[in-house]
Amino acid sequence: MTRRDFFGLTWRVLTAFTAGQAACIGLRFLASRKAEGSFGEVLIAGLSGDFPLETVTPFEQARFFLIRFADGGFLALSSTCPHLACVVGWDTARRRFACPCHGSEFERDGSVVNPPAPRPLDRFAVLIENDRVKVDTRQALRRTSVTPEDLVYAPTTPPPAPGAAPATLDSTAPGQPGPGYR
Template identity: 40%
Template structure:
């Protein structure tokens, strides 16, 4: 073997070794990135499945017989954290007791026939509409159903709204 070839070989061996090491490190990093990506995707999918299950879970509160409620009456339903308001025309609307300004709990004032917020003074009528600011949005409501004369309220999710309309109510 000539000196030139020997010199060439001695230069090639370390170069190939370094390439091989970098190649393995690179392959390792790619594999790690793929594993991490898969793990992240599985976390996201699991969270979405949980979210979907929670939003699909229906929580129905059985409020009682229709005959218990008279027009103009607003009744607190503590187990559902809402008020059942029987409007003058006999329609029912289930109103969240959470003020839409900053979330304080609202009491119903029987004498004034208003919800009056103890925190900053917003007032709402029996339909949950704003009478006095600072709140600007009506109270959230929950869907009401009447089955065989029994009132049922779905409290799984409060419904936001911009204004009152009859689709938010139920009637026999």
């Protein structure tokens, strides 16, 4: 093998290895997260630091999305459409949840943007213990309206002080970075 052949082969091996690594990282980025536990239980979604601000993280098997808002608040939304129970998805481009069956759309806080959904997306209770974010999927909590009290904060992330500007649940608020989708 000539010196030129050796370097050519080395270059090809390194390129293939790098491409493989990039593909793995990309797949991990796109994949739904796995929770410890299953639907119908209290699941451990992860540590609070696992969820960057302004992200929507799907837990497909457990049938919910974990949303982290710009102020650090957590919200777990059921992926079951309140119209006729199809599974909603997150539309990254439109920054909305969308139902493929009859076109209902929802904001990141679950409020209805487009009917026929008769009410906001149900939520699941979120508990944060020892920095672990837990989601109680034993019971979906129906909502007739959406309020900032639906958000849960890690002890190290205090809610906004009284009198401060209210935490926005509006995904289109100016000045906020766009949400990620992991």
